[in-house]
Amino acid sequence: MKIGIIIIFHNHEKEIDRSFIIKHIKRVNNIEFCLVNNDSKDNTYNILKEIKEACENVSVVNIKTYKPNIPAVKAGARYMFSQYRLDYLGYVNANLLNCQEALNNVILGIEKNKEAIANFNSKGTQQDEIKKILYKKFFSVVDYLIILKLKEAA
Secondary structure, three states, rough: OOEEEEEOOOOOOOOHHOOOOOOHHHHHOOEEEEEEEEEEOOOOOHHHHHHHHHOEEEOOOEOOOOHHHHHHHHHHHHHHHOOOOEEEEEEEEEEHOOHHHHHHHHHHHHHHHHHHHHOOOOOHHHHHHEEEEEEEEEEEHHHHHHHHHHHHHO
C-alpha cells in the first residue's frame, strides 16, 4: 500500500522547525510527502525547499496565487498522483495548527504511527471522513491520528 501526505503551508516561516521536521520525516521513508506553499509572502517556500533537499521522500509544490484550503490540497493531490502510484492520500492543513509545537506534534504523530498510516485501511474510519479525489481515497491525517490515539486508549 502506497501512501502520500500533503501538508499545506501559508506564511509559516516562524512555525516551521526545519531540523525537527527533517529529522522526523527522514524516519518515515515509506510515505511520500508533498509540502505545498500556498502563496506565502515570507520565507516559507525557501524553508520547504531546504526540507526537500534534505529528505528524499519530500516534494514541494509552489502555488503562486493564494487558494482556499480545498483547491490548495487538490493542487498537491494532482502533483502527487502524477508522480507516484498512490493508494491513499492524506492531508494536513498547517493553517489550523497555530504554533510550532502543534505542527511538530503532527509530524511526530506521523512518525510514531508510520506503520499504521502506511497500512491505512479505510474500513477503520468513518466513511464520511474519506473523500474521493481524482478517483483515489483521501483522508485527514490529523483526524486519523486522533482515531489511532482513541483506539490505543481503549
